[in-house]
Amino acid sequence: MVFPSLFGDSNTRLFTYWTSDGYNSTGCYNLRCPGFVHASNSIALDVALSPVSTYHGAQHEIILHIFKDPKQNVWWLQHGNDDVIEIINNAQDGQHTTTQMGSGHFAEEQAGGASYFKNLQVVDQSNALVPPGDIKAVATKPNCYNIVPGKSDDAGDYFYFGGPGRNPNCP
Structure with missing residues (x-):
């Protein structure tokens, strides 16, 4: 995501967003969410990703897995083999x-x-x-x-x- 008003720049960042009511009145990003636990020392949310792909130029990939642990009933975002972790239309007028x-x-x-x-x-x-x-x-x-x-x-x-x-x- 690129979100200058949240991060203060135009860098591409890995992010998560949580809401319990379809973005009506609840929601938060990344570690700003109560109960969110960051469990990796190899990748961080909110940190700018580098390098990033360029239009009709060099292409870069990251490997992500999103899954729910059926025993603990929690969701995980995994980067590569390390455990860790939308466009929202805020239409106006x-x-x-x-x-x-x-x-x-x-x-x-x-x-x-x-x-x-x-x-x-x-x-x-x-x-x-x-x-x-x-x-x-x-x-x-x-x-x-x-x-x-x-x-x-x-x-x-x-x-x-x-x-x-x-x-x-x-x-």
Whole structure:
């Protein structure tokens, strides 16, 4: 996420956001959430990520796993093999936010243009990683942001996503 009013700069950062009522009146970021425990010394939330991908230039990836521990009933975000860890439309005056999603470019630009997740897997009932099955792409404001799913031998189940937010086709 890039959030200058929260972090004071335009750096890309790994973040989590919690809400119990769909962003109506509750919510907080990262370690500002009561009950959130940071359990890694290899990656931190709120810290700028580096290096970051550039549009039609060098591409960089991080490996993340999000899962729920069925015994402790807690959620984990895992970076690589180390345990650790949306665009929110704050529309004003009936207009969509100008916040970009991903690179700010639509999913059709694919590698080098759009942002992506690849090698998607889910945890099944026996706690094993398995392919997610059919991925249904839903974009509620496709002229603002969109998503294109796919499957390949190289990238497994994947999806490209992104968009500029408010633009002439997305009031």
